[in-house]
Amino acid sequence: MNAELVSELEVPAQQTARARIVSLIGPLTALAGAVWALVQPYRITLLHPRGQGFWWLFVEPPLLVIAVGLLFYFLVLPGLLEDLEEGRAAPG
Amino acid sequence: MQPPAEHVHWLFATGFLILGLCLLAEAVVGTEVWRRRAWRAYLWPGLSLVLGLFMWPVMTFFTGSTLHMLAHGAWAEVLMVAGAIELALVRGKLRSNWWRLGMTAAFLVSGAAFLVHEQNAWFFQRSAFLHHLLGWTFLAAAVFPLVRCARPRSHVAATGFALTFVVVAVMLYCDRDVAPVFGHISPLAGAPHR
Numbered sequence: 001m002n003a004e005l006v007s008e009l010e011v012p013a014q015q016t017a018r019a020r021i022v023s024l025i026g027p028l029t030a031l032a033g034a035v036w037a038l039v040q041p042y043r044i045t046l047l048h049p050r051g052q053g054f055w056w057l058f059v060e061p062p063l064l065v066i067a068v069g070l071l072f073y074f075l076v077l078p079g080l081l082e083d084l085e086e087g088r089a090a091p092g
Numbered sequence: 093m094q095p096p097a098e099h100v101h102w103l104f105a106t107g108f109l110i111l112g113l114c115l116l117a118e119a120v121v122g123t124e125v126w127r128r129r130a131w132r133a134y135l136w137p138g139l140s141l142v143l144g145l146f147m148w149p150v151m152t153f154f155t156g157s158t159l160h161m162l163a164h165g166a167w168a169e170v171l172m173v174a175g176a177i178e179l180a181l182v183r184g185k186l187r188s189n190w191w192r193l194g195m196t197a198a199f200l201v202s203g204a205a206f207l208v209h210e211q212n213a214w215f216f217q218r219s220a221f222l223h224h225l226l227g228w229t230f231l232a233a234a235v236f237p238l239v240r241c242a243r244p245r246s247h248v249a250a251t252g253f254a255l256t257f258v259v260v261a262v263m264l265y266c267d268r269d270v271a272p273v274f275g276h277i278s279p280l281a282g283a284p285h286r
Contacts, residue, residue, distance in 0.1 A: 022120045025113055055095040061265050064106045072113050076132075083128040084121055 019084050026073030033065030097154050098269050104143065105264030111139050112257030119250035127182070137178035144171030163209035170198035189244050195237035199256075203230030215276035222263050222273075229259060 037044055044063060045056045095103075114135055118126040127133040147168035155161040177194040180186040206227030212220040233256040239249035270282040 018120050018122075022117050025117060025120075029109070029113060054093070055099045059095070059099045059102050061102045061105070064102065065109065065265070068106060068109050068113065071110070072117075076114065076117065079129055079132075080117060080121060080125070083125050086128075087125050 019081055022080060022084075023077060026069045026071075026077055028069070029072065030066045030069030033062045033067075033069060036065060037062035094153060096269065098267055100150055100154055101264045101267040104146075105261045105267075107139065107143050107146075108257050108264060109261035111136065111143075112254055112259075112261055114139075115254035115257060116251065119247060119254050123250075133182050134179065137175045137182055140171055140175030140178060142175075144168050144173075144175055147171060157209075159209040159211070163205035166201050166205045170201045174198040189241050192237055192241045192244075196234050196241070199230045199234035199237060203227045203234065206230065212278070215273060216278045216280075218266065218268055218271040218273040218277075220273075222267055226260065226263050229256070229263070 040062070041047055044060050045052045046060060046063075049057060114132075118132075118136075144167075147164055151161055151164035151168055155164055174195045174197075177186065177191050181189075181191055204227070206223050210220055210223035210227070214221050214224050233252065236249050236253040236256060239246055240253065243249060271277070
């Protein structure tokens with residue numbers, strides 16, 4: 001195989017690997033939050049809301065971690081993958 | 093209506109986690125791809141600046157001693173200065189990579205502030221442990237922005253820099269007002285939470 005062709009094939013492979021890695025960031029973060037919620041359910045005061053004040057009901061760390069993962073996955077990732085794809089398609 | 097101190101730490105942890113994930117994504121896809129959209133390019137410097145701004149009310153309302161107040165004031169200043177420098181670098185107003193020394197300074201000041209304002213030993217209770225751990229983490233992690241000054245394309249430095257924010261977020265989420273750490277808590281600390 002011609003060396004020029006090999007280098008042309010290597011770039012898309014690298015881009016695909018990058019796309020896969022970056023696609024995992026959000027789901028892994030959300031999974032970490034879900035595991036935390038299962039391991040320490042008492043950190044979710046919504047499960048035992050009686051007598052809790054506003055802040056204890058509003059700020060739920062495991063749910064915040066899940067929210068950050070989902071936020072990244074649905075808001076940041078789509079545009080990023082698009083730009084990564086454009087970079088791959090662009091000549092040169 | 094003032095949130096308890098631990099809730100403020102968890103909210104800051106959330107900000108740091110968002111920041112860490114975005115920086116990690118930038119390290120993976122490369123700065124060139126990350127900056128193709130303006131909002132993404134300005135996200136990191138903007139968040140740094142906003143976190144610095146929010147640190148001022150924390151300094152005013154949540155610090156119980158002069159040392160705490162000075163430490164939080166120092167964080168507010170260095171976060172804002174570092175954010176402003178990064179903003180100018182992204183905008184092209186500043187060109188030299190050595191301006192990133194501002195971030196190195198921010199890490200060093202943050203680390204020193206954590207260590208200086210914690211007057212209890214590591215295992216006094218959880219927040220004491222976390223202050224020591226956060227302090228040393230920031231001091232050690234200052235190497236990443238330093239390397240980025242000399243080698244701006246270094247993947248190791250960019251990934252290490254991003255993961256520092258993720259690790260700091262995890263530590264901030266672990267914070268409780270009074271809680272044991274690895275089974276240790278001083279009888280002087282007060283009634284522990286879980």
